[in-house]
Amino acid sequence: MAGKVRAKLPDIERFNKHVDFNGPTHPTQPELGRCHVWTGYIKPSGYGTFWDGEKKKRAHRWRYEYAYGLVPDDHDVDHTCCNRACVNPKHLQAVSKAAHREAGRNRNRPRKPYPQRGVIPALARVVSVVTPWSMGKPISRIVDETGLSVSYVERMVSAANSDPEMVRSIEMAD
């Protein structure tokens, strides 16, 4: 399981076909932008579901893992915006199941993200930036869709532009 890259680019493009990127602005942290609202199937629980090619998964959880890497054992993916249909990775954080239950009691009180939100696997991170960019996608869209910082994306793109070997060295140093 370790090192397995779960999400390949075609999956994210398929995923994004079911996303309305113009949802409501984050209720407590407008700098985190708008909710990306799942327009595909929503379960009665309020969570979206996404077929990842092997099985049905919670859409927000799939999106979290695409952006940041696998959710650790005994953790849930929490919405800081309290919008269960939201799949914006900037509004998602992995929290221990115990902390999530606690947060559930304060469901209507949006939360600030924890500073640590997991680490995207190195290879998936490079792929999620460089591949869409090489296909002509604007950097602003890549930032929106990956949840990575503008400076990270720009650094990755300029490195890939000048020297593919650079990508590897940035990856090692990051």
Ligand SMILES: [Zn+2]
């Ligand atoms: Zn949201």
